[in-house]
Amino acid sequence: MSISPRDVDLVLLGGDIGVYALARAFHEQYGTVSTVVTRSVSGPVADSRILRTIELGKDATEEQMAQALLRVGEEHTARRRAAAGGSPDPRTRPVLLANADWLVALIGAHREQLAQHYHLPILSQQLFDAVSDKATFSRLCSEIDVPTPRTVVLDFSQGGPTAVPELDLGWPVVAKASRSSAYTHVSFPGKRKVFELADRAELEDLVRRLDAAGFRDRFVVQEMIPGDDTAMRSVTAYVDSAGEVTLLGGAHVLLEEHTPGALGNPAAMITTDLGEVFDAAVRFLEHTGYRGYANFDVKVDPRDGVAKFFEVNPRIGRNNQYMTSAGANVARAVVADLLEERRMPQLRPSDEILYSIVPRPLLWRYVRDPELRRRARRIARHRTVHPLAYGPEGVKRRAYVSAAMANQVKKFLTHYPRPTDDGF
Incomplete structure (x- = not known):
């Protein structure tokens, strides 16, 4: 059953290019003026005519972000109830989306409260954990013959010093966090999203820095696939x-x-x-x-x-x-x-x-x-x-x-x- 474009509403958590692109897609198709909840209003979402921003401050905690989403959801529900003169059509709840793993995880952690006010097109916590983990992703792919690079998993959960096994991947190798949501809050000199490591000495140095920074999740080390x-x-x-x-x-x-x-x-x-x-x-x-x-x-x-x-x-x-x-x-x-x-x-x-x-x-x-x-x-x-x-x-x-x-x-x-x- 179709609904009116004016009933399509969108709330976004975060403020990067991808968030703006989502707001743009909804505006192009339905004329939606989206609501963006973010710590800091930066260039991609600043001074826009197709969205309104709610800035929480750069030091806002995850709990404060969740509470802000609940307040926005309650406001939307109140407006829909007033417009309907009673119980609003549950289909017209706003869609809530985010475009960073840790923000999707935050929404998932508050799913029960947020679902009262929003549509939540996100994975269950169990499936989110399985597919967003690069180590588990490789195993899932192997079950259905989807090719992946050869991978070795380093487990930092014991608190260090973390052992580095012998690798049979050739050098150089590529290393990255198994779950980006677990890597977001870790800080150390030379932190990168992806590392190219020329030899075992560079890998051992990275492991020492991760241990010292208090990283307690997993890193994947993969064979280097040639090509630019x-x-x-x-x-x-x-x-x-x-x-x-x-x-x-x-x-x-x-x-x-x-x-x-x-x-x-x-x-x-x-x-x-x-x-x-x-x-x-x-x-x-x-x-x-x-x-x-x-x-x-x-x-x-x-x-x-x-x-x-x-x-x-x-x-x-x-x-x-x-x-x-x-x-x-x-x-x-x-x-x-x-x-x-x-x-x-x-x-x-x-x-x-x-x-x-x-x-x-x-x-x-x-x-x-x-x-x-x-x-x-x-x-x-x-x-x-x-x-x-x-x-x-x-x-x-x-x-x-x-x-x-x-x-x-x-x-x-x-x-x-x-x-x-x-x-x-």
Whole structure:
């Protein structure tokens, strides 16, 4: 059963590019002016005409964030009750979303209270723990023949000193937290999202720093898959309440971000049909009983041509605008599922676009394959999309986007001045 666009409401926790892209998708499709609850109102969500912000302060605790969400939910419920003259239609509850693992985990930890006021298209706690853990993810993939890099797990739960086993992965290796939600609050010199480690001495040094910082979760050490950023692929999906994959799309990554805290986030991509990669992603979603939004990171191994799955993010991902701009508005799937309570035919992107947060001259510097560069240039002439460049916004927003693009040049010249064979 369809509902009026004015009944579609969205509350977002956090304030990054991906959060703005979600607000933009709902505004494009339904005219929704979203509510953003965040510690600090930064550039991606500042001075916007399509959302209102509630700033809690940079030192707000997780409990204070949860209480703020409850207050916002209660206000929405009161308004809906007044408009309905009694009990409001439960379908018109706002959708509550976040776009960072630790914020999704925060929502999940307060699910019972928040569900009284919101639709919560997030995983159960048990499934969230299973799929967001990179170690468990590899095991789940092995059960259904979805390829992943060879992986060794380091367990820091005993409080150190943590033993480093002998590895049979070759050098260099890649190391990263098994659960990003458990890594968020740990601080130590040289902290990065992903580490490239040249030898055992560097691995042992990282382990010592993690022990000293009080890290008490797991780290995964994986074989290095050759290939630069252009070997990466991104898959975005939504699984509805009946277990059907109603949104599915993908992109060929051209360039990733290279600052320590954002390493691996796509900076530029072209939409494309990923064929067997889609089949493997759907197989994983069905095997695990997944629900809600998902974003997979995949790399095509040039040694054998096999697409190897690195992880699934239990959220839509910060690069989700590529889906909406290519004809698969990401808001439609969750609204059909939870507000309209109908099964929607699978929605896939229909257009070729270039999604990019960097100036095109900078981008072409990093795409070394001539054929891929020609293809990307052709698509770029047809349509190039920046997630923050949205027509209804005002002059302050346009100035911010221009400044952010210029700042990307500085970032890349500082952290990744020239392309490398392995993307590090």
